Amino acid sequence: MAPPFVHSSAVVDDDVRIGDGSRVWHFCHVSQGARIGKNASLGQNVFVGRGVTLGNGVKVQNNVSIYEGVEIDDDVFLGPSCVFTNVLAPRAFIEKKAEYHPTRVGRGATVGANATIVCGNHVGPYALVGAGAVVTRDVPAYGLVVGNPARRVGWSCKCGVRLPDAPRPRCPSCGQSYIVEGEVCRPAPHAESAPDPIPLVDLRAEHAPLLPALVRAFERVVSSGEMILGEEVRAFEHEAAQTLGVSHAVGVSSGTDALLVSLMALGIGPGDEVVTSAYSFFASAGSIARTLATPVFVDIDLNTLNIDANAIASVITPRTKAIIVPHLFGLPADMRTIAKIAAAHGLFVIEDAAQAFMAKTPEGPVGGLGDIACFSVFPPKSRCAR
Ligand SMILES: *Cc1c(COP(=O)(O)O)cnc(C)c1O
Secondary structure (H helix, E strand, O other): OOOOEEOOOOEEOOOOEEOOOOEEOOOOEEOOOOEEOOOOEEOOOOEEOOOOEEOOOOEEOOOOEEOOOEEEOOOOEEOOOOEEOOOOOOEOOEOOHHHOOOEEEOOOOEEOOOOEEOOOOOEOOOOEEOOOOEEOOOEOOOEEEEOOOOEEEEEEOOOOOEOOOOOOOEOOOOOOEEEEEOOEEEEOOHHHHOOOOOOOOOOHHHHHHHHHHHHHHHHHHHHHOOOOOHHHHHHHHHHHHHHHOOOOOOOOOOHHHHHHHHHHHOOOOOOOEEEEEOOOOOHHHHHHHHOOOEEEEEOEOOOOOOEOHHHOHHHOOOOEEEEEEEOHHHOOOOHHHHHHHHHHHOOEEEEEOOOOEOOEEOOEEOOOOOOEEEOOOOOOOOEOOO
């Protein structure tokens, strides 16, 4: 940090300490024994009385006199020409030096331009005294006071913005919440301040042991410059096909697009019907609707929550072209029964395996049990451990 700067027109008495980074501008007078913290700034024509303490980061604007008995905490802002007094009822012809009343301005508080703080009154931390106010009694922390005599008209956030009038006001600017009880205002503890909604999914614990490998893979992709498709996707397609025991795997942008692309590849469109489960993520039916074919719903088996394979036959019509079979929550649907029905009616089977990567059946992993299968790598999807 830079040593303090004192302008050559300023007068600094003996035994004064001024912290690093502080600046003392033109025509200031800093009296004997004064203590000024780091990074403070005294504007032009500021008087600092004997033994007065100013904290770190204090900003004093032009023409302010800080008399003996006044104590200024860290980060206080004193507006231009604001006034501190040190005797309650001064008389020019009566010496009242023994009657100095101490005055304290708490951390982070602001005193507006031309305001007067009558001695013996304390300004609480983060209080805001409006310009021209005359403070004749203590100002509570976070209090916003205006007028002569100064009255509290509201509360001020730590960030300086006026808080809404409420028992639990929340700063419209920075979001900090407060608790107001009578003449006391305090910041709400963090939990009350912003009740975190329960996250849909928290992958941190799952990712933690994989982090080094994930970072390495990320670096590999970034340094290759190939952000779309490329060698990584080819390798992934190859591995996926091998793992699932199928001849081809094709990377597309999402599980939803995989369903749509599958239906399009099978030539399904307006006038066609596609059977699917009444209970699934909406993409199972939504992708059918997007081809302008008609989704036809079949109820679920209450034991598995998957499509009731024995109920499929009853909804098949001459327009039925395919069945989309979701395997929900990692549990494969009854593919044996479905394969028989599909063969009997000449229907395509699309597995919606978005929630069942690596799920296995006696016939093999899901994904190789129908004509086409769709997967998703959306983070919270259920996956089966290897
Ligand atoms: C998530 C999901 C999809 C869609 O996958 P996205 O990658 O999110 O588009 C489709 N079907 C089911 C059953 C799903 O759970």
